[in-house]
Amino acid sequence: MLKQMNQNQLKKTQTKQSSLTQSNYYDLATDISWQSPTFFKKFLSCEAETMAEINGNYKPDFKEALLVGNYLHSYFESPEAHLRFVAENKWDIFAKKKATKKETAEGLSKNGQALKNNLTAPFEQAERMISTLASDEGFIENYQGDKEVIVTGQIDGVNWKGKVDCLNLDKGYFIDLKTTQQLDKKYWNVEEHGWDSFVAHWNYQLQMYVYQQLILQTYGVLCTPYIIAVTKEKIPAKAIISIPEERMLEAEDQIYEMQDHIEDVKAGRVEPTRCGKCDYCKSTAKLGKIVSMDDLID
Ligand SMILES: [Zn+2]
Numbered sequence: 001m002l003k004q005m006n007q008n009q010l011k012k013t014q015t016k017q018s019s020l021t022q023s024n025y026y027d028l029a030t031d032i033s034w035q036s037p038t039f040f041k042k043f044l045s046c047e048a049e050t051m052a053e054i055n056g057n058y059k060p061d062f063k064e065a066l067l068v069g070n071y072l073h074s075y076f077e078s079p080e081a082h083l084r085f086v087a088e089n090k091w092d093i094f095a096k097k098k099a100t101k102k103e104t105a106e107g108l109s110k111n112g113q114a115l116k117n118n119l120t121a122p123f124e125q126a127e128r129m130i131s132t133l134a135s136d137e138g139f140i141e142n143y144q145g146d147k148e149v150i151v152t153g154q155i156d157g158v159n160w161k162g163k164v165d166c167l168n169l170d171k172g173y174f175i176d177l178k179t180t181q182q183l184d185k186k187y188w189n190v191e192e193h194g195w196d197s198f199v200a201h202w203n204y205q206l207q208m209y210v211y212q213q214l215i216l217q218t219y220g221v222l223c224t225p226y227i228i229a230v231t232k233e234k235i236p237a238k239a240i241i242s243i244p245e246e247r248m249l250e251a252e253d254q255i256y257e258m259q260d261h262i263e264d265v266k267a268g269r270v271e272p273t274r275c276g277k278c279d280y281c282k283s284t285a286k287l288g289k290i291v292s293m294d295d296l297i298d
Pocket residue numbers: 045046047048049274275276277278279280281282
């Protein structure tokens with residue numbers, strides 16, 4: 001059985017919820033008060049980098065990937081949300097030579113679609129992914145419910161936050177939209193000495209476990225998690241993916257096992273460990289001890 005919280009914890013969580021909004025959800029300040037699947041996974045991959053990011057000393061370079069993801073998500077949220085997102089990020093979305101400031105602003109105010117033929121390559125790809133999903137009856141039928149729902153709660157005494165792409169409480173499920181390179185791409189797992197799918201590689205089951213718990217705590221409904229994935233291939237492929245119970249339990253175990261240590265690091269009680277491999281570690285590293293040629297690879 002998945003572990004559940006008591007009523008006192010539930011009340012504490014609900015009073016906290018009022019201070020998280022759509023406009024401050026991604027602010028770093030909220031990542032200090034709340035744990036999230038994104039930051040928990042960052043801590044698992046490199047504590048030093050994540051602490052530098054939380055303290056405002058380091059900004060990882062994933063702006064484009066984030067923007068492309070938000071472009072797709074906002075499209076399926078609502079026409080207003082998409083138009084707002086496009087207007088706010090027009091300098092990254094449109095080819096600069098073709099879209100002058102004036103043209104961009106006018107084009108957007110007249111019609112959100114007006115400048116779609118001036119998209120930069122990553123957003124042209126996002127458009128292909130959007131059409132792949134938007135023209136699929138199964139997707140339209142299933143991607144029904146409240147969009148971008150902020151949920152909060154506690155897991156083993158720690159405050160967590162999450163933002164659910166599509167929540168259907170009536171039918172008891174939620175969906176997270178993911179873009180990925182290829183549905184059947186294999187990732188080598190060094191610890192397990194085996195291949196992982198993209199879902200396991202990016203530890204999406206942990207995100208699904210957390211969302212399931214936070215939805216349960218916020219609304220009292222145990223929902224089934226699904227991922228709808230669409231690929232970044234020239235002709236995008238798509239799939240609706242379930243998460244087996246044992247994967248959810250695996251995620252739960254990982255949180256219960258690692259969370260205390262991560263909280264200690266976050267609070268400054270324990271020095272963050274350097275992974276030695278990420279951009280942050282590389283950019284702050286000094287030549288150290290001599291490494292044998294036979295120790296270079298795992
Ligand atoms: Zn690192």
